[in-house]
Amino acid sequence: MLTKLLCEFGAMALMINFGVGVHCDTVLKGTKYQGSGHMFAITTWSFGISVCLFVFGGAVCMNPAMVLAQCIVGLVPWSSCIPFMIADMLGGFVGAVIAWLMYADEFKASDGVVDPIAQRNIFSTNPTTEGTNYARNFFCEAICTFVFISAILAAANRAGENVLMLAICVGLIVWAVGMGMGGITGFAMNQARDLGPRMAYQVLSMSDADAAALAEAIQNAHTRLHRCRVCQNYTEAELCPICSSAKRDRSTICVVETPRDVQAFERTREYHGLYHVLHGLISPMDGIGAEQLSVKELLARLGSGEVKEVIMAMNPTVEGEATAMYLAKLIKPLGIKTTRLAYGLPVGGSLEYTDETTLYRALSGRDEL
Numbered sequence: 001m002l003t004k005l006l007c008e009f010g011a012m013a014l015m016i017n018f019g020v021g022v023h024c025d026t027v028l029k030g031t032k033y034q035g036s037g038h039m040f041a042i043t044t045w046s047f048g049i050s051v052c053l054f055v056f057g058g059a060v061c062m063n064p065a066m067v068l069a070q071c072i073v074g075l076v077p078w079s080s081c082i083p084f085m086i087a088d089m090l091g092g093f094v095g096a097v098i099a100w101l102m103y104a105d106e107f108k109a110s111d112g113v114v115d116p117i118a119q120r121n122i123f124s125t126n127p128t129t130e131g132t133n134y135a136r137n138f139f140c141e142a143i144c145t146f147v148f149i150s151a152i153l154a155a156a157n158r159a160g161e162n163v164l165m166l167a168i169c170v171g172l173i174v175w176a177v178g179m180g181m182g183g184i185t186g187f188a189m190n191q192a193r194d195l196g197p198r199m200a201y202q203v204l205s206m207s208d209a210d211a212a213a214l215a216e217a218i219q220n221a222h223t224r225l226h227r228c229r230v231c232q233n234y235t236e237a238e239l240c241p242i243c244s245s246a247k248r249d250r251s252t253i254c255v256v257e258t259p260r261d262v263q264a265f266e267r268t269r270e271y272h273g274l275y276h277v278l279h280g281l282i283s284p285m286d287g288i289g290a291e292q293l294s295v296k297e298l299l300a301r302l303g304s305g306e307v308k309e310v311i312m313a314m315n316p317t318v319e320g321e322a323t324a325m326y327l328a329k330l331i332k333p334l335g336i337k338t339t340r341l342a343y344g345l346p347v348g349g350s351l352e353y354t355d356e357t358t359l360y361r362a363l364s365g366r367d368e369l
Contacts, residue, residue, distance in 0.1 A: 001080070001317060002286070004059075005087045011056040012091025012192055013098065018048025020099035020197055023122040028106040029113050042178040050171030058156065058163040063190040064088055069149045071346075074353025078346050079315040082260070085192070092196020096123055100204050123201035124194050125186030137185050144181045145189045148173060230301065232277040232294040233259050242275060249273040251308040255298065255327065257281055257320070261313065273311075276301065281319040282326055290326060298327070302334055309337040316343060 022044035025033040033040065052062060061067045061076070064085040070076040076084065100107065110119060127137050155169035178187050188194040206214065227233070228240040235241070242248060242262075252273030256262055257280065265271050278293045301307065310331055314320035328338045343361035345354060354362075 001083070004080070005083055007056045007060050008062065008084050008087035009091040011052045011060040011062050012088045012196070013095035014055070015049055015052045015062055016092050016095025016193065016197055017099050018051070019045050019193065020096050020123060021102065024099060024103040024106065027114060027118050027122055028103060029110045030106050031103070042175060042182070045178065046171040046175035049174050050167040053167035053170055054163060058159070058166040062088060064192055065145055065149055065190060066152065069153065072348060073153070074349055079317070088192035089196050092192040093200045096197035096200035097204065100200065120201060123197040125188040127185045128183070140181065140184045141188060144177055144185075144187045147181070148177050148189045231275050232279065232297055233262055233275060247272070250306055252311065253301065253307055254311040254313050256313045257315065265313070278323070281314060282323045283319045295327070295330075299330060302331065302336060307336055309339060312338065312340045
C-alpha cells in the first residue's frame with residue numbers, strides 16, 4: 001500500500017512539474033520558450049504524462065477521477081480510494097512548488113510586466129474570457145473528463161501488460177482531447193492537477209503577514225489538538241465529543257485505524273457506540289508492532305465490565321487482518337464478544353472485475369432475502 005501511494009505521489013508530482021513548468025516557459029519573462037503558445041504546452045503535457053506512466057508503471061492513476069472510475073469497475077479497492085486521492089493532491093501541490101522554485105527568478109522578473117492573471121493561470125485552468133456560462137463550462141469539463149477516462153480505460157484493456165503502449169496511448173488521448181475539446185475551459189479533467197497547484201499558488205503568493213498568520217494557525221492546531229484520553233481520537237478538550245456524550249451506547253466499541261475512519265462511520269448516522277483509534281496497524285515489514293499502537297489503552301477500557309462487544313473495523317488488508325486477529329486473541333479471554341466488519345461486493349460494483357477473495361467472502365456471508 002505504501003509503495004502504491006508513493007508511486008501515485010511521485011507520478012503526480014512529476015506530471016505537474018512538467019505541466020506547470022511548460023506554462024512557466026510560455027508565460028514568464030526571460031524564459032527561452034516565452035510565447036510558444038498552447039500547441040507547445042499541450043504537446044508537453046501529453047509527452048510528460050506518457051513519461052510518468054512509463055516510469056511509475058501503468059497502474060498509477062494520477063487523477064482522482066481515474067481513481068474513482070477504477071474503484072467503480074473494481075480495478076482499485078474502495079479502501080484505497082481516499083488515500084490515492086490524497087496522494088494525488090499532495091503530489092500536485094509538491095510538483096507545483098518544485099516548478100515555482102525552478103522558475104523563481106523568472107517570476108520575480110515578470111512582476112509588473114506579465115499580467116498577474118496570466119501568472120495565476122500557470123498553476124490552474126480557467127475558462128476563456130467569453131466563457132461566463134458556468135453551466136456550459138461544467139458540461140464541457142464533464143464531457144472532456146468522460147471521454148478522457150473512458151478512452152484510457154479502453155486503451156488499458158487493449159494494451160494489457162504493455163506499459164509502453166499504454167503510456168503512448170494515454171499521451172495521444174491527452175493531446176487529442178486538449179486540442180479538440182480544451183479550448184473553452186482548459187481541459188483540467190483532473191481535480192488534483194488543478195486544485196493541488198492552485199493551492200500551491202495561493203500559499204506561494206501570500207504576503208509576509210498572511211504567511212505568518214497561516215504559520216500561527218498551524219502552530220495553534222499543533223499545540224491545541226491532542227489525543228482524547230479515552231478513545232485516542234484527536235480533540236481540543238480532555239474528552240472528545242463522542243466520549244463525553246451521554247447519548248452514546250457505551251457497551252460497544254468500534255476499533256479503527258485512523259481518526260478519518262471515525263468520521264466515515266459518523267457520516268452513516270447508523271452507529272451509536274464508542275470508538276477506539278489505534279493510529280496505525282501492525283506491520284512487521286514497516287517495523288510497526290503492537291507497542292506502537294494504542295492497544296494498552298484499549299485493553300484498559302475493557303476492564304470495567306461495561307463493554308459487551310468490540311467491533312474490528314480495520315481495512316481488509318494483510319495488516320488489517322493481522323491486527324484484528326491479534327486484538328481478538330487478547331480480547332476474547334475477557335469474555336467480550338469480538339466481531340469483524342462484513343466483507344462483500346461494493347454497491348455498484350461488477351462481478352466481472354471482483355477478485356476471488358472478495359467473491360468468496362461475499363458468498364460466505366450471504367443473507368436471506
